[in-house]
Amino acid sequence: MYPKINDNLYIQVASSDAVEAEVEYRSRIAETEDEAFLIEIPMQEGSGRLKKLTVGDELSVYFMTEGGIKNYFYTHVVGFKEDVIRMVRVRKPAPESIFKIQRRSFLRVSAELELAVKSSNGNRFLVRTEDVGGGGTSFLTDAKVKLDVEDKLSCWLLVPYRNGTSEHVNFEGEVVRIKTLENGRSLAMLKFAAISDTERQKIIRYCFERQFDFRNR
Structure with missing residues (x-):
């Protein structure tokens, strides 16, 4: 199951900086394409700091579904789209690569x-x-x-x-x-x-x- 338009995504960005790699950002799916999601610029909750992404950045992502289930996947930035707001284009993962982890059940x-x-x-x-x-x-x-x-x-x-x-x-x-x-x-x-x-x-x-x-x- 893929996330839908307006679903929140929670994102960590791969980084050689251990502190930065632990920071969690929140974004939202604005549009979907056949092979990509278009998401808003990720923002760090609490501080409101926006995360500047570049093509090729690797992202660890999860979104929530009913029952408190976290759905994890990996993706990367493939481009951008300029509209009313600037959006980040990220590769849509294969459906079988999305992992579900229930609230009280651990991988x-x-x-x-x-x-x-x-x-x-x-x-x-x-x-x-x-x-x-x-x-x-x-x-x-x-x-x-x-x-x-x-x-x-x-x-x-x-x-x-x-x-x-x-x-x-x-x-x-x-x-x-x-x-x-x-x-x-x-x-x-x-x-x-x-x-x-x-x-x-x-x-x-x-x-x-x-x-x-x-x-x-």
Whole structure:
């Protein structure tokens, strides 16, 4: 399902500047064409700052549909149109490339990310994740790491993005399951027991980028 005329779009612009890459802008679809959307100049909410775009800029976009579902897609600027107002022409994505994420349902992807962990008794260790999503993560451990279900862990996850930047995501995880593997290692599965919306959005953005890359292989 494509967004319609007058629907709001929420946009992040790919940038080598980590701060700028996190800024969210709001725009509105003014017209549609066979292969493009014509949108208003994006504006940063709160400050009212307009974002000047150039041809080739890569955009991460979502729009809302009924039930609080966020619909994500990637696109890029292909041109401009001068009318009563100046509009930005962005490439219309393939319908199958639009991802739906429900309010309480989070995309989960396979990912080997670096995770630093501190247990409640002060033990520290470094592991690699097996998968990650907006609701939790899992990681492999060896026999030296002793964990139990319901253990609370302080975690720092290193998250890399397509534009070359990285973020550290801080959260408190709770062990919900431990699976012993044939090689003597264990797979610990965590849910996020305490995480800010800002930190969770960093993970969701990573998952979306990974899923987009998988579909384009």
